[in-house]
Amino acid sequence: MRKRDRDRAEALRLAGGPTPTLRERAVALARERGEVRTAELTAIGIPRHYLAWMCEEGLLVRIGYGVYRAADREAA
Structure with missing residues (x-):
């Protein structure tokens, strides 16, 4: 393993683990608030x-114009 890779792994371990992905952040916000608006997600x-992609994957459900909620089930 390269020193650079060891240093990155050590920094990640010390930081408390990997940072959540954009998808994980969006779904977490939608689960927390129930409904989210596009402006809240872009903020x-x-x-x-990404919102259209997440709807196609089944992570979010579009309720109305600019309003989304988390899907009931996890995407495969």
Whole structure:
């Protein structure tokens, strides 16, 4: 293992683990609030085009124009 890779692994371990992905952050916010608006998701750094992808994957459900909620089940 390269020193660079060891240093990255050590920094990640010391930081408390991997940071959540954009998808994980979006779904967590939707589960926490029940319903989220596009503006709330873009405020935490989720690009708008990700929302359509997450709906296709079954992670989010589009309720109305600019309003989403978390899906009841986890995507495969």
